[in-house]
Amino acid sequence: MSEQNWRPGKRVAIIGGDPGGMSTALVFIKRGYYVLYLAWCDYIPDIPLNKEMISHSSQYQISYFPITHNGKSNFEWWVMGPSCEGKPILADSKAHIPGILKDWADPIPRFIDATDFGTQIYRWEIRNKFSINRWSSGRIMYLGDTVHPVSSYTIYKQDEAIKDGYYLARVLDGLDLREQDAVSAGFEILKSQRIEYINYNTEFARFPERMSHSFPWPLAKIEI
Known part of the structure; x- marks a missing residue:
């Protein structure tokens, strides 16, 4: 992209992705x-x-x-x-x-x-990583393994990023991306449609995990 196209008035949104395993380990507290x-x-x-x-x-x-x-x-x-x-x-x-x-x-x-x-x-x-309630700041939105509360392995990394990108494209479609309020509104819709869903299901899955690996006998043997 030419320098002309990158002048401040042309920057509408910045999308971030996977920072790599080392950066992820440094940024997120391991649980x-x-x-x-x-x-x-x-x-x-x-x-x-x-x-x-x-x-x-x-x-x-x-x-x-x-x-x-x-x-x-x-x-x-x-x-x-x-x-x-x-x-x-x-x-x-x-x-x-x-x-x-x-x-x-x-x-x-x-x-x-x-x-x-x-x-x-x-x-x-x-x-495991902590769930994060906000993936964006201003015009910056992060997707994929960077912000998901699960460790990326097998196809999860690509799967997370593809789904996040799909939902982000849907909420930004038709908006005037030159307007900060429009971009922020789109990011808030993504939060309700995607982020809250991911965090809820992750925390729900971790409950039986804690039951299985952390509770003392005989509570750890209770099937749920």
């Missing part, structure tokens, strides 16, 4: 710390393709659901458990993940032999 192993495998006979499973123990969540990859039926499954600062990283997932899965309810143990642990499993450290 949780988990490790996720996400894997996929080929179709396993006798496991229905119209069902999925979400299961918990006092330490782990283990789940799976059917997916389609390159036109073929497959399964995606994952293990999420506690982690902490300074805890050694268990890089060899083949050495310890099967030990977690082997005594789980069927069909979870069957994913051990069906998965190539060298190419079909990925590891992420997940940090």
